[in-house]
Every structure is written in structure tokens, then in C-alpha cells.
Amino acid sequence: MKIDHDKINRLIQLSRSQTYDPYTRFSWPKDIPLDCLWCDEDLLTTYGTEIHKNLTEEQLFLLSKWETIHFFSLNVHGIKSVLEFVCRCFYNKRYTQISEYLHIFLAEENSHMWFFARFCHLYGGKLYPTLQIRTPSTSDDIENDLYSFASALIFEEFVDYYNQKVGRNKEVPDIVREINYQHHVDESRHVAFGREIIRKLHNEILSNGADEEQQMRISLYFKKLIIHFTGLMYNPLVYADTGIVETTHFRNSAAFRNFIRNSPERNIFHHAWFTRTVEFFRKCGIVNDAPFFHT
Ligand SMILES: [Fe+2]
Numbered sequence: 001m002k003i004d005h006d007k008i009n010r011l012i013q014l015s016r017s018q019t020y021d022p023y024t025r026f027s028w029p030k031d032i033p034l035d036c037l038w039c040d041e042d043l044l045t046t047y048g049t050e051i052h053k054n055l056t057e058e059q060l061f062l063l064s065k066w067e068t069i070h071f072f073s074l075n076v077h078g079i080k081s082v083l084e085f086v087c088r089c090f091y092n093k094r095y096t097q098i099s100e101y102l103h104i105f106l107a108e109e110n111s112h113m114w115f116f117a118r119f120c121h122l123y124g125g126k127l128y129p130t131l132q133i134r135t136p137s138t139s140d141d142i143e144n145d146l147y148s149f150a151s152a153l154i155f156e157e158f159v160d161y162y163n164q165k166v167g168r169n170k171e172v173p174d175i176v177r178e179i180n181y182q183h184h185v186d187e188s189r190h191v192a193f194g195r196e197i198i199r200k201l202h203n204e205i206l207s208n209g210a211d212e213e214q215q216m217r218i219s220l221y222f223k224k225l226i227i228h229f230t231g232l233m234y235n236p237l238v239y240a241d242t243g244i245v246e247t248t249h250f251r252n253s254a255a256f257r258n259f260i261r262n263s264p265e266r267n268i269f270h271h272a273w274f275t276r277t278v279e280f281f282r283k284c285g286i287v288n289d290a291p292f293f294h295t
């Protein structure tokens, strides 16, 4: 794999100059008040729907709390699976040129996982479980690696959309803003790295003579990933914890979740979360029929 060494070295220098001690970086309050939103209102999964308009201020505050715990839990699970993969890459011959950066990446993600999990346990008393997507298993090692790096990148870009907004929101509690802000700063380097690797791996697959079937399989999996990550944001357990389902006509939180997830008013937000990522994959020639996540 032909890596742009200058780019990777720049990322290493940036990481070194922006490093911090995660264990002292934040002031953790004993608890967080529930008389305000913990994220921008338009990041709530009910936003834009009829249901949202009927929620009381207290319900919105509570929803923002449990969706923050859920969003941070998703980060913990996402990081865990990225790290499992990165650990397998360290001394793989294909990745010797980026081995040093992978060590830095792992240390940074380990810090992220620690502060996200700490937040969830301190202020929510738990981590929400998550659902895994089934990755196609192929005999092409490069294709398998492409799926893992792509899954990490799509997730990082999606998370960053949220982090950027909340990280500059002066209305949310300080600890919430600071965590989002710090994660955004770190992830901008990871996104640059992920994009570089994906371009290179995809080019390698093409120059190895990828046939139409392989290209279709790759394209299809990217679409599935985006649909999967979109769906993950809507968690029935969150709606149950918030207690909003009982105030509606839905028979349970799963039915409530399906209604919200499939409301046409939500498409504009799904588009906003993923548009930058889809554009990147389109430029790489990996997908060509976006927007495909309006399902
Ligand atoms: Fe991270």
C-alpha cells in the first residue's frame, strides 16, 4: 500500500502537540441538572415529528439525558470494535508504514472510551447495549480490511457531526459540552487518517482487478452500514427510560421507535448526518446512487 508519509507524519505531529491527560482533562460534577437540554434540540430523534411538538419541556430534558447516555454508549461499543481490529493490524506487513500512527490512534480511542463510559456510568448508571451489523466475509483480505476501516470512518464522521454541534453549544451542561468538544478535536485527525487509508485500500482492490460482483458487494455494504448507523440512533430502551411511550397511543417502545425512525420528517436529519460521508465515498467511486439512506 502506497501511503502518503507526509500526511501520516503531520497527523502524528498534530496528535503529539494536542495531547492531554484524559484523567485530568475534565471536571466531573457530582450530578448534572435535569432542567436543561443535554444536546441541541434538533439532535433529538423525535425532532421534526408531530410527537416532538407534543412533548413537554420536562420530557424533552429527560429525552436529551437518555439520548446522550445512549449516544455515548454507542461510542463505547464502536470504539471497542475498532480497537479489536486495530490490534490485529499493528504488525501486519501491509500496515508497517502506519504502525506508529495506529499506536497513537489506539491510545486516543482508549481515552475516548474511558471518558464516554465514565459519563454513562456516573450520570446514567449504565451503558446501553448495541446491535452489531453482519459484515460480509470474503476471501479477499484487503476487502475485509476495507470494511473494518470504512465502518470506523462512517461511524467517526457521523459522531463528529453531533460532537461539533454540541461542542459549541453554550446552553448544555459544561461536562457535556467539553466531552463533545474534545472528541471533535481528536476525531478530526482520525477522519483524515481513515479517508487516506480507505482511498488507498479501495484503489488497491481496483488495481487487483475487482470484477463487477465485488464492486457491487462493496457498494451494497456501504449502503447497509449507513442504514445500520441511522437505525442505531433510535433506541426503544431510551424511549422506555424516558417514559414518553406511555403518554402516546403506541402499544410499546418498539412500536414507538419504528414510527419515529420511519417518519418522513426525519429524512432531512438522516441526510444531514451522513451527507459529507456519502460525498466522500461517491468521490472515491465506492458508491454512486446516493442519497440511498432514505428508507
Ligand atoms: Fe473516538
Ligand SMILES: [Fe+2]
Pocket (backbone or CB within 6 Å): 109, 156, 186, 187, 190
Ligand atoms: Fe476516532
